[in-house]
């Protein structure tokens with residue numbers, strides 16, 4: 001069995017290692033304020049662990065040291081919570097700031113009451129555990145109830161703080177309701193419990209940061225930077241979401257091309273042309289349903305995939321889009337520009353036809369629409 005001195009030492013060393021890792025992460029990505037909060041959380045708990053490690057077997061620390069250690073551990077929890085809020089891009093309400101400051105200093109203030117009012121040290125410890133429970137629950141709520149982002153790794157952090165909350169609440173309950181005293185054994189259990197849980201928390205933070213960066217990179221790689229629609233690479237990923245093999249559902253493709261776009265560029269300049277493309281993409285998205293997929297297929301060419309849609313419905317949608325573009329001039333730098341679009345529509349004939357073949361037929365239909373005079377829909 002490991003003794004208290006060894007456990008305290010390993011707890012301090014592991015925190016120092018986390019501190020080094022987070023310091024590098026924060027320095028390399030200075031703009032990510034949440035990393036600085038989490039670095040602060042680790043630093044506070046490292047300082048607390050260092051103070052405890054000085055005299056690991058002394059369970060009756062002087063008042064001043066107890067106050068400092070309680071405050072450091074509370075600050076660590078609060079910085080974990082504030083880091084999470086920054087991670088989700090949230091700011092802090094003034095009431096929330098006041099509340100967490102009160103929670104942070106309450107155990108230290110309770111220490112002051114020990115000599116003056118003769119309050120038992122176990123009562124002070126239970127006050128600390130109660131405050132720590134509240135902040136741990138706040139972290140869990142921040143992640144699980146709000147579910148602001150779909151990250152698997154945040155579940156690890158939520159579980160770790162859920163375990164912390166349970167541990168703190170149980171400790172407080174036992175100190176209040178039973179005559180449990182703080183002993184070498186309880187100190188050992190506490191350190192082991194904290195050691196295991198802190199691995200989940202800090203590794204969870206790194207994983208959250210990495211998972212989100214990974215998703216953002218993938219999103220960037222799949223998205224056309226100008227219009228925000230999928231690019232050709234992105235459609236491959238988006239198509240995996242569609243059940244193209246299901247013969248029960250009809251899927252149609254639309255290939256649209258803005259008419260005489262070269263003239264628009266010549267009139268407005270390339271930047272003006274870009275603005276037209278952006279506005280077009282926005283209008284297109286406004287007409288689409290949630291499950292439909294829009295892709296910037298080429299320069300001024302757009303592909304739309306309509307799920308659970310018959311060829312007649314797709315034709316009607318294309319006509320609606322065409323009229324919508326034709327009827328409302330695009331306003332670029334206070335200049336109203338008339339834009340029109342030609343559209344080819346095709347249904348994917350399943351089970352034998354591939355997606356690419358259907359696009360080929362939509363392209364033929366688009367060619368026909370251009371040939372017939374533009375600003376029209378052809379099947």
Ligand SMILES: Nc1nc2c(ncn2[C@@H]2O[C@H](COP(=O)(O)OP(=O)(O)OP(=O)(O)O)[C@@H](O)[C@H]2O)c(=O)[nH]1
Nearest residue numbers: 257258259260261262263265270271273274299300
């Ligand atoms: N502003 C801007 N222009 C682009 C972009 N990509 C392609 N283009 C321009 O789009 C124009 C396409 O011209 P064309 O293929 O001749 O077709 P069009 O003038 O639209 O004529 P039709 O398609 O036959 O109606 C070219 O002038 C390209 O330079 C882009 O990202 N931004």
